[in-house]
Amino acid sequence: MRQLTNNRNSGPAARGMAPPAKVALAVLALACALGLSACKGGAGSAEAQAKEAKDKASDAVPVEVAQASRRAIAASYTGTAPLEARAESQVVAKTSGVAFEVMVEEGQQVKAGQVLVRLDSARAEQQAAQTGATMRKLEANYARAKQMAAQRLLSANDADQLRYDLESARAANRLATLEVSYAKVEAPISGVVASRSIKPGNFVQINSPIIRIVDTSRLEAVLNVPERELATLKAGLPVQMQVDAMPGKVFTGTVDRVAPVVDSGSGTFRVICAFDGGGVLQPGMFGRLRIDYDNRADALVVPRAALLEDEGDPAVFVVRGKKVSRVPVKLGYLDGAWAEVRSGVKLGEQVVVAGKTALREGTEVLMINTKPAPAVASAAGAATDKQ
Numbered sequence: 361m362r363q364l365t366n367n368r369n370s371g372p373a374a375r376g377m378a379p380p381a382k383v384a385l386a387v388l389a390l391a392c393a394l395g396l397s398a399c400k401g402g403a404g405s406a407e408a409q410a411k412e413a414k415d416k417a418s419d420a421v422p423v424e425v426a427q428a429s430r431r432a433i434a435a436s437y438t439g440t441a442p443l444e445a446r447a448e449s450q451v452v453a454k455t456s457g458v459a460f461e462v463m464v465e466e467g468q469q470v471k472a473g474q475v476l477v478r479l480d481s482a483r484a485e486q487q488a489a490q491t492g493a494t495m496r497k498l499e500a501n502y503a504r505a506k507q508m509a510a511q512r513l514l515s516a517n518d519a520d521q522l523r524y525d526l527e528s529a530r531a532a533n534r535l536a537t538l539e540v541s542y543a544k545v546e547a548p549i550s551g552v553v554a555s556r557s558i559k560p561g562n563f564v565q566i567n568s569p570i571i572r573i574v575d576t577s578r579l580e581a582v583l584n585v586p587e588r589e590l591a592t593l594k595a596g597l598p599v600q601m602q603v604d605a606m607p608g609k610v611f612t613g614t615v616d617r618v619a620p621v622v623d624s625g626s627g628t629f630r631v632i633c634a635f636d637g638g639g640v641l642q643p644g645m646f647g648r649l650r651i652d653y654d655n656r657a658d659a660l661v662v663p664r665a666a667l668l669e670d671e672g673d674p675a676v677f678v679v680r681g682k683k684v685s686r687v688p689v690k691l692g693y694l695d696g697a698w699a700e701v702r703s704g705v706k707l708g709e710q711v712v713v714a715g716k717t718a719l720r721e722g723t724e725v726l727m728i729n730t731k732p733a734p735a736v737a738s739a740a741g742a743a744t745d746k747q
Contacts, residue, residue, distance in 0.1 A: 420726040423715035425679055426663050428705045433661055435654040435693040437593060439583045443603075445643040446634070447575035449549045451476065453564040455484065455542040462560050464571070470547045476571055479564060481543030488536035495529040502526045551575035576637040580616065581647050584628040592653045593618060599633045601647045611635055615651060654693070661698045666711040667691075676705060677712040677719050679727065684712060686721050 457479035464476050502522045508514035555572040558564060581601065585593060599613045613635035622629045633649060635641060667689075668675045674691050677684040692700030705711065710727070712719065719725070 420682070420724045421715060421718050422728045423677075423679075423684075423712045423719070423725045424729045425710040425727050426666065426713045428660060428662050428701065428707055428709050428711060430658050430707065431661055431698065432655065432657045433659040433693050433695045433698055433700050434652045434656075435592075436650050436652045436695065437585065437589055438648070438650045439585065440646065440648050441581040441583050441633075443579045443581055443635070443641060443643055443645045443647055445551075445574045445576060446578045446580050447549050447551065448643075449547075449551075449573045450569045451545060451548065451571040451573060452567050452569050453477075453479065453542075453545060454566065455479065455539055456566045457481065457483075457543060457564060459558050459560055459562050459564055462556070462558060464553050464556065466553050466556055468553045469551070470553060470573060471550045472547055474547045475544050476547055477545040477558065477564075479543040479545065481540050484536065484539040484543060488533065488540050491529065491533040491536045495526070495533045498522065498526040498529045545570065547573055549573055549575055551577075574643055576639070576642060579635045579637050579641050579643060581633045581635070581649055583631040583633065583649065584623075584626065585631050587622045587627050587629060590622065590629060593631055593651060594653075597651055597653055599635075600650045600652070601633070601635065603641070603645045603647050605645055606640070611641060656693065656700070659692065659700045660702075660705070660707060661695075661700050662689075662705060662711050663713050664694065664697050664699045665713045666716075667699055668716060677716055678705060679710040679712065679725060683722050683724050684719055 459477055459479055461478040462476070463478070464470055470476065502519075502525075505514055505519045505522045509516060509519040551573045552575075553571060554574045556570070558570045564570060593615065595615050595617055597615045599615060601611045601613060602609065603611070613633050616632045616634035618632075619630040631651070633651070662676060666676045668677070668686070673688055675686055675688045678687045687704050689704035690702040692702045694700070712725070715725075
């Protein structure tokens with residue numbers, strides 16, 4: 361009985377005391393939980409920092425930039441005009457008649473004085489023969505009248521009348537002979553037959569146009585230039601021209617002459633540019649002309665795309681560090697895709713050429729067309745590469 365009582369008293373005491381193994385296990389679990397919590401806190405901080413850096417980078421505006429550099433630039437005036445032949449003639453028939461022979465075709469080269477068409481001249485020849493006979497008769501009569509007048513057998517009045525009749529007959533004969541020559545239609549200028557409106561056997565009316573000749577050896581383009589350019593454009597300046605019919609080809613010419621007066625209605629004056637035809641350029645082609653009137657061999661330039669057009673004063677965005685500054689500039693000559701900068705930008709500075717609309721003063725930018733400088737390899741890396 362005593363033994364049973366002792367066992368009952370010792371049972372609860374044994375349950376109230378934790379064994380040493382269980383205590384150690386609990387301490388270890390608590391340490392692991394604290395360590396895991398610390399690890400989660402560190403990882404969360406790193407992710408937050410990375411996200412913050414990414415957000416900051418996403419705020420930068422991507423832009424394309426170009427460097428201010430030095431190059432040759434020219435001051436020029438540009439305009440458009442159709443090409444015209446310097447000499448052109450519409451050949452007309454000076455007499456009526458049937459075309460016996462048409463001796464030229466379209467596209468054929470002809471020279472001044474060359475016979476183009478032969479017309480029927482039978483009537484004119486008969487008229488010339490008749491007036492010739494009358495002229496010769498009067499010449500004989502007048503010769504006898506002079507002898508008789510010298511012998512005082514003929515009055516001076518009758519001798520003068522014969523002389524006047526002779527002069528009239530000679531004029532009529534010359535007119536008839538001229539009419540015969542009109543049967544041969546000749547080229548008034550040298551050039552190319554541009555069009556022909558008759559065929560052999562057609563009846564030609566007097567003063568009707570039958571052939572058109574164009575001198576393509578020298579062509580002209582007439583520009584109507586604003587009066588502010590009157591002091592800059594002079595005869596002899598070089599001209600470059602491109603035509604739509606032959607893209608990529610550039611033709612050179614000169615300013616042939618400049619009109620000395622300004623049209624009061626339009627406020628422009630005429631500048632005539634001359635070009636050698638050479639069989640390539642043809643009248644009627646549409647030309648885009650450029651007249652260079654001044655050159656600078658070493659000018660500081662930026663791309664024309666860098667200029668801001670939202671305000672009256674010219675300016676550009678210059679990248680300084682990672683931000684941009686709006687810098688007013690003083691412009692010189694504009695030459696195609698380039699603009700001369702007289703002040704405001706220094707050589708080598710980066711100017712924004714694309715992405716300008718999203719920029720303001722101090723905007724952070726990301727230059728997407730710049731190449732980073734090549735990294736310098738370490739001595740250990742170089743040794744590794746050699747191995």
